Amino acid sequence: MTELRFxxxxxxxxxxxxxxxxxxxxxxxxxxxxxxxxxxxxxxNHGLKPLGDIRLIDPSSAPSFEILCAGFPCQSFSIAGLKKGFGDAKNxxxxxxxxxxxxxxNPPMVILENVKNLKSHEGGNTYRVIEKSFLDRGYKFSARVLDSAHYGSPQSRQRIFMVATKYREFAFPEKLGAHKSVSSILDRGDPSSWDDSRYYLVEKNTKSKPFKPRIIYN
Known part of the structure; x- marks a missing residue:
């Protein structure tokens, strides 16, 4: 079986x-x-040592691959961040x-992931720049906001996935149906083997520190 490299x-x-x-x-x-x-x-976790700063990597020296995956930094596009977008010199x-x-x-497939807010950032201009970048390179481009809770995760996390393909447009998977509960992934084990001392704070660490009122002047 031929392996697909990513x-x-x-x-x-x-x-x-x-x-x-x-x-x-x-x-x-x-x-x-x-x-x-x-x-x-x-x-x-994966038996492969990642390289460091992407800006210091020469892509021409990289091994050949069929799939490029990138969850590129999202602080520039997130609601919680400053939403500087492409104007953020760092990210x-x-x-x-x-x-x-x-x-x-020139990989056949590119998979990008980011915060869902990216699609509406700067009135949609940021997303259009990304889409056009791939269309101009001969790719077909698809995007959808997916919620991890619909695909077997006990956590609800909405992210935008953008897929660029060379040969045919990517079809996103349908929702899996019933949500998974947190309890379904917990390892309960045998309660008699639990070491309670690992899960309790000593009394002195549970006491609140005295509150000191302060008056703030303009």
């Missing part, structure tokens, strides 16, 4: 990698993330680092 850009702890591990026939050939502690955890322009890999390797 790269995991801005890999974090490896959500994309974990998803591919649930299916046979996929192999990660490159990952990268700026956070050194995250890279250590990724290596322990917003990292999307163009993804395009460098696309231009160098």
């Amino acid at each position: 790269v995991d850009l801005f890999c974090g702890l490896g959500a994309f990698h974990e998803a591919f591990k649930k299916r046979d026939g996929f192999k990660c050939v490159l990952a990268c993330d700026l956070n050194d502690k995250v890279r250590d955890i990724y290596e322990k 917003g322009n990292l999307f163009y680092e993804i395009l460098k890999f696309v231009d160098s390797k």
Whole structure:
């Protein structure tokens, strides 16, 4: 069976990698993330040491691959952030680092993930820039906001997924149906084997510190 190779850009702890591990026939050939502690955890979980700053990676030196995955930094587009978008010198322009890999390797499929607010950022202009970037390169482009609660997760987390494909338009999966409860993923085990001391704070740590009132003047 021929393996499909993928790269995991801005890999974090490896959500994309974990998803591919649930299916046979996929192999990660490159990952990268700026956070050194995250890279250590990724290596322990997935057996591959990610590279560091994507801006220091030469895409032409990367192994060949069929799928590019990137959950690129979302602070620039999120409601909680400053919503600077592509104007954010630190995070917003990292999307163009993804395009460098696309231009160098011309992969058949690109999967991008970000906050759902990206589609409405700057009146939709940010999303249109991303879409046009792939259409101009000969890709078909599809996008949809998905909620993790509809796909087997006990957590509700809405994110936009954008998929660019060379040969045919991507069809997003239908909802799986019933939501999964948190209790369904907990490992209850044998209560008699529990070490209660691990789950209780000592009394001195549970007491509140005295409140000191302060008057704030203009």
